[in-house]
Amino acid sequence: MVDIYILEAVKNLKTQLSGTLYGPFEQIVTLDGLPLKGPLSDDQLQIQSKGGVIVENGTIKEIGEFVALKEKAAKVKELGNHYVLMPAFVDSHTHLCFAGSRAHDYAARISCKSYQEILKHGGGIYDTVRKTNEATEDELLTFLKERLDAQLRYGVTTCEVKSGYGLSVDQELKQLRVIKKVNDDHRIDLVATCLAAHVLGPDFDDPSEYLKVISNELFPALTKEGLTNRIDVFVEPEAFSFAVADQYLSKARQAGFEVTVHADQFTSGGSELAIKYMAASADHLESSSDEDIKRLANSPVVATVLPGASIGLGMNYAPARKLLDAGCCVAIATDWNPGSAPMGDLLTQAALLSAYEKLSSAETFAGLTFRAAKALGLTDRGVLAPGKRADMIAFSTADYREILYHQGKLKPKLVWKDGSVAL
Ligand code: NIG
Ligand code: FE
Secondary structure (H helix, E strand, O other): OHHHHHHHHHHHHHHHOOOEEEEEEEEEEOOOOOOOOOOOOHHHOOEEEEEEEEEEOOEEEEEEEHHHHOOOOOEEEEOOOOOEEEEOEEEOOEOOOOOOOOHHHHHHHHOOOOHHHHHHOOOOHHHHHHHHHHOOHHHHHHHHHHHHHHHHHOOEEEEEEEOOOOOOHHHHHHHHHHHHHHHHHOOOEEEEEEEEEOOOOOOOOOHHHHHHHHHHHHHHHHHHOOOOOEEEEEEOOOOEOHHHHHHHHHHHHHOOOEEEEEEOOOOOOHHHHHHHOOOOEEEEOOOOOHHHHHHHHOOOOEEEEOHHHHHHHOOOOOOHHHHHHHOOOEEEOOOEOOOOOOOOOHHHHHHHHHHHHOOOHHHHHHHHOHHHHHHOOOOOOOOOOOOOEOOEEEEOOOOOHHHHHOOOOOOOOEEEEOOEEOO
C-alpha cells in the first residue's frame, strides 16, 4: 500500500518537472517591470544574482535562484563560467538587403563632400539601387544571410529589414521576396518594411507620380503576397517633401499599413508627420527641434535613434538624452546600410551613444531590447520574464556594467533564439 503511495508521489513529481534550466548566471538583468517611456536609472534594474532560467517550448517558464530552480526542471544545462544574461537585442531599423559597397562615397565624404551632394548627383542611394537591381535573387539572399549571421554574433535575434534599393514595383518586390525567403530559414526573426519611398524612382521625374504608382500597384501586391504590412518614407527635401510624404502616408494608412518614418535626419519635419499618422516609430531625429521632441514625448510614437548613421556620416548624434528627459520611448538601432551606416555593430554604436549622450546602462539596454521591440509592435520579447520568448544573450563577465564599459568589444558569448542555442 505504502509502495503505491510512494510510486504515485514520484510519478507526480516527475510530471511537475519540466523544461530546461540554464545557469548559473552571476547576474540576470531581466529588464522587466520598467516603464516604456522616459528616463531610467540603473537602480531600477531588476537583477537576479546567481540566477537560472527555465525554458520550455521556446518561452521562459521561470526565472529565479539557480539552486532553487534545479528542483523544478526536467533538464539542467550548467554553464560553468561567469556570465551575465539579458534579453537578446532587437535591431529595429536596417537596410540589410543590398548589393555592393559604397567605399568610394565614404572616401568622398571624409574628403568633405556631403551625403546630400553625392545623392543629388546620382550617387549615394542610387549607386546601391543600380547594384542591387543587377544582383540576382540568389545573390541578394546570400548577402542578406551573411549580414544576419553577423547580427547573431552581435547579439541581435530580431531584425527589421527595409527594401528601398529597388525603386520600381518589380525591383521592390524582388527585395521583399528575398527578405521573406530568408526569414523562413534564418534563426533571426525578420520584420520586413517597404521603403519604396526612399528616394525618387529613377524612371520618374515627379515624386507624386512615382508614389502614386507605388501605392496603386505595389501596395496591393505586398498584401496579396504577405510580404509586409509596414511602409516607410524618407522625409527630406532631397527625398520626399513634407507635402508629398503627407499624401503618401495617408494612402498607406488608408490601405491598412502600419507606418514608420525616416524623420528629421538633416531637416526637421518628418517627426511631425510620424505623429500625425500614428507611426510605430520616427527614426533618425538628429535635427529634431525642441518642439519636435515635446510632440514626440506626448505621442505613442517610438523615437528611434541611429548612432551608426551619425558615426558613418560624421554628424552629431540624435539628442537621445533630451528625448528621454522629455519622456519619449527611445529605441536604438543600427540603420545598417552601405551608405550612411556601414558598420552595423549595434552594441558598439549604443555604447558610443551612451558615452556621448550620457545614457545610463538601463536606458541603453532598454533601447536595445523592449523599447526597440515596441517600435516593431512586438510585445513578446525584449524582457526576460515568464511567458516571453527565450531570446537571450550571455556575456562572459560577472558585472553587467562591464558591457558598456568595453564599448562593444565584449561581445555575447552565448545566444539563444526561442530557447535553443543559436550561437
Ligand atoms: O537611413 N537616409 C536615408 N536612408 C538611409 C541611408 C541609405 C543609404 O545611404 O544607402 C539612412 O541613413
Ligand atoms: Fe535608414
